[in-house]
Amino acid sequence: MKKVSLIFPVYNVASCVRISLLSALDQTYENIEYIIVDDCGNDDSMEIVHSIINGYSHKNIQIIDHEINKGLGATRNTGIKYASGDYILFMDSDDILEKMAIQLFIDALDDDYDMVVGSYVRKMPDKEYPFLLENEVINEQILYHYLVGKKYYPQVWNKLYKLSFIRYNSLSFIEECNHEDNPFTFSLSACNPKVRILESITYRWIFRTDSVTAVYKEKNVKDLILGYEFMCDVMTNFSLSDLFVVRYLNNFRLFPIWILLKKNVISEQENTLLIRLMKPLLSFENINHLPTSFKEKMKFMIFCLPFPVKKMILKIISYTQNV
Incomplete structure (x- = not known):
């Protein structure tokens, strides 16, 4: 059974971390290690996290504490460093992972894929917008299919990555940067991974009006x-x-x-x-x-x-x- 390392950053998400973390912990797939990275927020997010995981002592959960706030890119790099799974999955701590998500990703591994990509729903305050991909396999000209064909999206969440592929190609996130997804996906695509794409919705992106992508400074x-x-x-x-x-x-x-x-x-x-x-x-x-x-x-x-x-x-x- 393939082992999945789920990387879960926590920083000032007290209002939404409970439902987000529970969606990760309640996955139907069992062989998951949870790497929760505390990025030194100033609210009670981590108190909420601790109160939740106390009821999940049977789960493989480790909490990594940053000494200072380092940003989302750094928390993901920390997750990569401590991951011991065959595959890793990044999740934002204000979003929701569908209950069958990781099982669907694992079931799609009928070949040696370096990345499996799921469809998602963008949830706005008043409406939901599904982003549906086509079931297919891409094994050549990956960067072209990403940039021109728009076969998959730049966000790094809702994708299952082969950990050995990331480490072999020395892939990492820009640190102290709030727009690190696109550069990471660009560089990963340039390494020509073998990609499996799913039409199944596996993730709910909860769009907040105060998020990094909504407010520009x-x-x-x-x-x-x-x-x-x-x-x-x-x-x-x-x-x-x-x-x-x-x-x-x-x-x-x-x-x-x-x-x-x-x-x-x-x-x-x-x-x-x-x-x-x-x-x-x-x-x-x-x-x-x-x-x-x-x-x-x-x-x-x-x-x-x-x-x-x-x-x-x-x-x-x-x-x-x-x-």
Whole structure:
């Protein structure tokens, strides 16, 4: 029986951790080790956690305490470090894991998959939105299928990962960063895993209006830049020169650029942040050789211009963008 390490971070989730943790502990699949990482919040989340696990002494549960708050990426790295399962599953402590979720993941392991991905429901205060995938196996051009085919989503939860694959490829999360999912999924996909996708709904993403993904501040912009730079490094390490990759990265940086130029986030470091975002991805010569239209090439060429010029051009364009 395959062993699953379920990684459960806890930080200031007192209002929702009970139902979330219970959904994890009440899984129908039995061979699970629970790695609960206390990331030093300032509410009574961990008191609630302790009161719950007292009634689950028959479960394999370990609590790892951070000495200081390190952020979600660091808690997931801690989980990877302490995991001893064949597979790992990340879960956010304000979401709900369907009762049969891990059993469905395990049942799907009819071959040597590096990742199994489930469908999910995004639960808003007034409505639920199912995100349904197609049952299929992807075993080549994984990054293309992720970036272009949108075969699966960037969030790292609701996916069963082979632990040996993560460790062999030295995959980890950016620490002290609130937008670490996309860079991790990007780098994992670049390692060409064998992926099994399920149409079964195995997870409920509880969307909160005060969550990281709902409220953007200067820290969020800086974290998006960290993720962008991380993915650029991955592109270099893997020699990924395909048009679809550089097009994706070129588009990814536009969101934080629009936020800054439209003054949705006010920053005293605006120019410093924009300089980091506006570095050319390709030289003029490489852009000229791209197998695409002149109009498409211009989207890359803008970033090769002097900073004041490209900032002015992009500021004008930003007025047409909804962010």
